[in-house]
Amino acid sequence: MQNRLTEAVVGIVGLGYVGLPLAEAFSHQFKVIGFDTNHSRVKELNLKHSNENLTIVDNPGQLKQADFIIITVPTPVTKSREPDLSYVTSAARIVSQNMKAGCTVILESTVYPGVTEEVVKPILEESGFRCGQDFKIAYSPERINPGDEEHTLDKIIKVVAGMNKETTELATELYGRTSPSTYNYKPLTDKSQ
Numbered sequence: 189m190q191n192r193l194t195e196a197v198v199g200i201v202g203l204g205y206v207g208l209p210l211a212e213a214f215s216h217q218f219k220v221i222g223f224d225t226n227h228s229r230v231k232e233l234n235l236k237h238s239n240e241n242l243t244i245v246d247n248p249g250q251l252k253q254a255d256f257i258i259i260t261v262p263t264p265v266t267k268s269r270e271p272d273l274s275y276v277t278s279a280a281r282i283v284s285q286n287m288k289a290g291c292t293v294i295l296e297s298t299v300y301p302g303v304t305e306e307v308v309k310p311i312l313e314e315s316g317f318r319c320g321q322d323f324k325i326a327y328s329p330e331r332i333n334p335g336d337e338e339h340t341l342d343k344i345i346k347v348v349a350g351m352n353k354e355t356t357e358l359a360t361e362l363y364g365r366t367s368p369s370t371y372n373y374k375p376l377t378d379k380s381q
Contacts, residue, residue, distance in 0.1 A: 193361060199254030201279045206330045207260035213366040215241040221250050251286040256362055258294045280311035289317060292324040294359055326350040326359040
């Protein structure tokens with residue numbers, strides 16, 4: 189596991205108030221590919237940053253380099269107060285078409301229980317890859333609250349849940365590598381919680 193993370197490439201899908209800080213945090217330890225569908229946003233971000241470990245793109249094909257792909261797209265609420273999963277399903281389709289075998293996909297959008305396995309996993313399997321054989325899935329709820337200076341990315345407790353113990357440990361180590369001295373990651377495993 190240690191060797192796999194040493195050379196790991198992390199892909200972030202969605203560069204909003206969650207994805208961009210996450211991409212920047214991961215870029216201290218890993219090569220990061222930040223992907224967003226908004227061409228003008230990508231252009232603006234590329235003009236503002238000079239981080240050699242962070243590549244910001246609007247070409248989803250570059251996600252094929254990633255060993256981990258983290259989906260951080262919005263989940264707005266509809267007028268009838270239902271979660272709108274259209275951004276999540278769209279992002280999952282982009283990932284499905286552009287992930288490589290052996291990849292671990294982590295959903296970090298705010299969703300209700302079951303979305304990772306019941307909505308995202310079947311879309312990812314449209315790639316022809318099988319979950320558990322060709323790729324792994326995990327979930328880590330987004331915990332960033334814009335404007336909250338007390339609970340910033342480097343101070344929050346992060347919860348991580350994988351499809352099995354191995355995936356949970358791998359995702360926990362990945363998140364923990366961003367800043368082991370300040371990040372408090374707590375793995376959520378099947379039977380311990």
